[in-house]
Amino acid sequence: MDSFLLLSTAAKIGFALAIIFSFAPVLIWAERRQSAMMQDRVGPVRANIKLFGINITLFGLLHPLADALKLIFKEDFVPPKADKFLHALAPIISLVPAISVFAVIPFGDVFYPELWNQHFSMDLVGPATRGTPLQIASLNVGILFIFGIAGTGVVGAAIAGYSSNNKYSLLGGIRAAGQMVSYEVTLGMSLVGCFMVYDSLLLEDMVHWQMAHMWGVMAQPIAFFVFFTAAIAETKRIPFDVPEGESEIVGGYFTEYSGMKFGMFFMGEFVEVVTSSAILITLFFGGYHMPFLNAGGWDFSFQAFGHVYLENAQIALQHWGVTLIEVVTWVLKLSLMIWFQLMIRWSLPRFRYDQIMALCWKVLLPLSLLNILITGLVIIWNNS
Amino acid sequence: MERIEEELEDESALELPTEPMRLNMGPSHPAMHGTIRMVLDLDGEIIKDVDIQPGYLHRGFEKSCERGTWAQVYPYADRLNYVSPMLNNVGFSLAVEKLIGITVPERCAYYRVILGELARIADHLTCNGAGAMELGAFTPFLWFLKVRDWIWDILERETGARMTHSFGRIGGMAKPPTETLKQDVLDILPQVEKVLLEAEGMLLRNRIFIDRTQGIGILKKDLAIEMGVTGAMLRSTGVDYDVRKAHPYSLYERFDFEVPIGHDGDNYDRFLVRTEEMRQSMRILEQAVAQMPDDGPINVEDVRIMMPPKDQVYNTIEGTIAHFKLVMEGLKPPVGEVYSYTEAGNGDMGFYIVSDGSGTPYRVRCRPPCFINLAICRDMLLDEMIADIVPTFGSVNMIGGECDR
Numbered sequence A: 001m002d003s004f005l006l007l008s009t010a011a012k013i014g015f016a017l018a019i020i021f022s023f024a025p026v027l028i029w030a031e032r033r034q035s036a037m038m039q040d041r042v043g044p045v046r047a048n049i050k051l052f053g054i055n056i057t058l059f060g061l062l063h064p065l066a067d068a069l070k071l072i073f074k075e076d077f078v079p080p081k082a083d084k085f086l087h088a089l090a091p092i093i094s095l096v097p098a099i100s101v102f103a104v105i106p107f108g109d110v111f112y113p114e115l116w117n118q119h120f121s122m123d124l125v126g127p128a129t130r131g132t133p134l135q136i137a138s139l140n141v142g143i144l145f146i147f148g149i150a151g152t153g154v155v156g157a158a159i160a161g162y163s164s165n166n167k168y169s170l171l172g173g174i175r176a177a178g179q180m181v182s183y184e185v186t187l188g189m190s191l192v193g194c195f196m197v198y199d200s201l202l203l204e205d206m207v208h209w210q211m212a213h214m215w216g217v218m219a220q221p222i223a224f225f226v227f228f229t230a231a232i233a234e235t236k237r238i239p240f241d242v243p244e245g246e247s248e249i250v251g252g253y254f255t256e257y258s259g260m261k262f263g264m265f266f267m268g269e270f271v272e273v274v275t276s277s278a279i280l281i282t283l284f285f286g287g288y289h290m291p292f293l294n295a296g297g298w299d300f301s302f303q304a305f306g307h308v309y310l311e312n313a314q315i316a317l318q319h320w321g322v323t324l325i326e327v328v329t330w331v332l333k334l335s336l337m338i339w340f341q342l343m344i345r346w347s348l349p350r351f352r353y354d355q356i357m358a359l360c361w362k363v364l365l366p367l368s369l370l371n372i373l374i375t376g377l378v379i380i381w382n383n384s
Numbered sequence B: 001m002e003r004i005e006e007e008l009e010d011e012s013a014l015e016l017p018t019e020p021m022r023l024n025m026g027p028s029h030p031a032m033h034g035t036i037r038m039v040l041d042l043d044g045e046i047i048k049d050v051d052i053q054p055g056y057l058h059r060g061f062e063k064s065c066e067r068g069t070w071a072q073v074y075p076y077a078d079r080l081n082y083v084s085p086m087l088n089n090v091g092f093s094l095a096v097e098k099l100i101g102i103t104v105p106e107r108c109a110y111y112r113v114i115l116g117e118l119a120r121i122a123d124h125l126t127c128n129g130a131g132a133m134e135l136g137a138f139t140p141f142l143w144f145l146k147v148r149d150w151i152w153d154i155l156e157r158e159t160g161a162r163m164t165h166s167f168g169r170i171g172g173m174a175k176p177p178t179e180t181l182k183q184d185v186l187d188i189l190p191q192v193e194k195v196l197l198e199a200e201g202m203l204l205r206n207r208i209f210i211d212r213t214q215g216i217g218i219l220k221k222d223l224a225i226e227m228g229v230t231g232a233m234l235r236s237t238g239v240d241y242d243v244r245k246a247h248p249y250s251l252y253e254r255f256d257f258e259v260p261i262g263h264d265g266d267n268y269d270r271f272l273v274r275t276e277e278m279r280q281s282m283r284i285l286e287q288a289v290a291q292m293p294d295d296g297p298i299n300v301e302d303v304r305i306m307m308p309p310k311d312q313v314y315n316t317i318e319g320t321i322a323h324f325k326l327v328m329e330g331l332k333p334p335v336g337e338v339y340s341y342t343e344a345g346n347g348d349m350g351f352y353i354v355s356d357g358s359g360t361p362y363r364v365r366c367r368p369p370c371f372i373n374l375a376i377c378r379d380m381l382l383d384e385m386i387a388d389i390v391p392t393f394g395s396v397n398m399i400g401g402e403c404d405r
Helices: A003-038 A062-073 A082-105 A143-163 A168-198 A203-214 A220-234 A260-282 A319-345 A353-383 B061-065 B071-078 B087-099 B106-134 B139-158 B181-203 B209-214 B222-225 B230-237 B265-292 B310-316 B317-328 B369-375 B376-380 B386-396 B400-402
Strands: A049-051 A054-056 A298-300 A302-304 A307-309 A313-317 B021-023 B038-043 B046-053 B337-344 B347-355 B363-367
Touching: A003 A062, A003 A082, A003 A319, A003 B139, A054 A220, A062 A260, A082 A143, A082 A260, A143 A168, A168 A203, A168 B021, A203 A260, A220 A260, A220 A319, A220 A353, A260 A319, A298 B363, A313 A319, A313 A353, A313 B347, A319 B209, A353 B209, B038 B386, B046 B376, B046 B386, B061 B071, B061 B400, B071 B087, B087 B106, B087 B337, B087 B347, B106 B139, B106 B181, B106 B265, B106 B386, B181 B265, B209 B265, B209 B386, B222 B230, B230 B265, B265 B369, B265 B386, B310 B386, B347 B369, B369 B376, B369 B386, B376 B386
Parallel strands: none
Antiparallel strands: A049 A054, A298 A313, A302 A307, B021 B038, B038 B046, B337 B347, B347 B363
């Protein structure tokens, strides 16, 4: 392993972690402030740091910080009859997979540090030019890695419910296990149509296909709808938050957690929102793709009705500029997707457990199977 | 009080032996508003048996009333149904007035109607909002509370307190209406209607909400009548009974309003009945504001019942004596007993009072509507799921203070 690979990978991991760990607190703030706006309240604005006699509140942005401090210093209570080992393990199991999913998400195209100030084209790339894909790990199993890792998240919730020695926790754990395993199936099935269209399991290939043709949400609208619903169910948020349904089973599987262990569950939920949004934009909204932007810069020309319009409307950009725009685009799309998920969270009531299961097995799963059938027929028709 | 039921089914011989899980919900459970204990026997998520145990908020209301004067009952009455205390105030006033045999001036009756209907709207807003919140819809709940705050602003301007007003008096009210009352009420009604429509848009057109409420917690009409259920719960089963219409009191016969009734007696119908009752209350408010005279006496002018005005107390010997007698001995209703009932926030709120002719009540018995409504809860909950307990229980609108007294 040479130093270039090591350095670039370290930088990319740093970027991904920075995104996750800065988005999660901002998300907590955004959720509270946005819900306050929707509900005609003020929301959190009190937390402040007194500096030279001035109270700095930053629109309530200090609240996540205060929350984190509180959680760290709080007593870590473990129920006397709990299974101590599993009780401590559960929050780790539910947080770590949520973060590791980020490893395969591409947030930019291949970057060639040597060509950073050139107008990029493939001709410049020689055999000795070192490039690094803006993606922590380009695994050949691609999306399957996401399913495999995200699927372990359910174990955390289930053993949290089991190990707490509390009936409410147990009910929450059972609900979480049942719900997440069921929606895992739908999640996978809904994407089979995408694999068929994109003709690859690699996430970067999927983005390239979308750049060349169209965004996935137009090519696979049913898959988008099903996947989006299932993804919200996987993050266990309203309307799918029965595992923690606070009005009936107190806090569900994390009833008996306090301090930073609770904090990890809490953060795990928000990290899951970030990762599920990242997967969604990668699969269905072109990932880091910005319309009219290609490797050499802006190109506004487009073809319609047999004419080429705006033929000369090109703005050349250097390689670093294009890459920067791509990464910024990706972050913006991510923020928009997260914002949309927050809106849903505060608008809908909660399903009942059996209704969630009925929705999964009787509506979403048949729908995704139908989608596979339709996609297959269209591909055959196109090829013949 | 806890029962153990062992069920033996033939089919279970083929499966692993299972037994119901006993789950103790409450008395301090985040969702049990009011302090109620429910002992559940669960088969998975399905409720096989439930034992509802009220009484954790018992403060001895009825016994406490036998210590002071008749007027000193009001603070206790406030704390019965603390979501709509004004209705209890009016209810108790009417009971004692019936015992004495007086009627309050017309202006006072209108004033009571206005404050009472505002309290009723606040009560239904709380119940429906909490019902939505228990289903996870937090936003409409806070919208409802916002409106409730507007109503409480009016009540605060009138009475000086947001919740525990202690504003009723035997033979009148503590203070005459403020000059801005009519305008305040007229100003607020369109805004209330607007928020109601907004919240309905969020809930009643929402598939999840409909699925969660329709056909859940069904109360049969016959059973409801048999058990003496009253209020919105009774009307949701299709019985057209409202004390305000059936046995009008306090000039309710003069108002033109409908009694909304449901059909199925499920949570959805109870939600709709309460929503419509708020609209009807607003209609009553509009009429009451239009009909209420701007001046005239608010209290009965009998110094044995109502305190004389302050300038008389300070400047005349008769006034001083009357004030002294009322404060030291209290007013003395004739010997006798009376049952008087009004339509309170969640049903037929009755006061059975006995007087031995002294200044202290001999007995004040309150018929709490939600205690009787709660008694039927078990039948509504059996064979439903855990998630349905709290919404169903919420739609009963059990108020701990009134139920346990």
